[in-house]
Amino acid sequence: MDAIVDSNVIIHSSKIRKLGEIYTVPGVQKEMKSQDASRKIQNSGVNLMKAPEPEISKVNQVSDRINSPTSKVDEKLVALALSTDTKVISDDKGVQNLALHLDVDFEGFMEEAITEERKWKKVCSRCGQERSNSTCRRCGSESFERKPR
Numbered sequence: 001m002d003a004i005v006d007s008n009v010i011i012h013s014s015k016i017r018k019l020g021e022i023y024t025v026p027g028v029q030k031e032m033k034s035q036d037a038s039r040k041i042q043n044s045g046v047n048l049m050k051a052p053e054p055e056i057s058k059v060n061q062v063s064d065r066i067n068s069p070t071s072k073v074d075e076k077l078v079a080l081a082l083s084t085d086t087k088v089i090s091d092d093k094g095v096q097n098l099a100l101h102l103d104v105d106f107e108g109f110m111e112e113a114i115t116e117e118r119k120w121k122k123v124c125s126r127c128g129q130e131r132s133n134s135t136c137r138r139c140g141s142e143s144f145e146r147k148p149r
């Protein structure tokens, strides 16, 4: 097992076999809407493996703590890397940041990888109040945005 990759790497790499024995999570295949992309996974020799629940929940906890803007699939990629002690290859800064917070090895694919941990806070998009609940305590709005901490 040489690396865990995301959908972007699979789509854009013509030399994915050169990366070695490559894995991704089943969610990535579902994420790829086009048949071409989905076929590319099958033809690229990329293996599918599910991330184990304990690691998924560990990654979720870190993601919640830092208000990470990552998707469930992103978090499963990092969880698979965590459980197998394998590096992640991704240009997604959110994936890289989660890996950084969890001491998982990672590298960028076409862009340089981040080197510093990032955190976000959730703020109300109507009144700007920082919040942890789904509705704003000050104005009751349910919409929020993430701001770098």
Ligand SMILES: [Zn+2]
Residues within 6 Å of the ligand: 124, 125, 126, 127, 128, 129, 136, 137, 138, 139, 140, 141
């Ligand atoms: Zn508000």
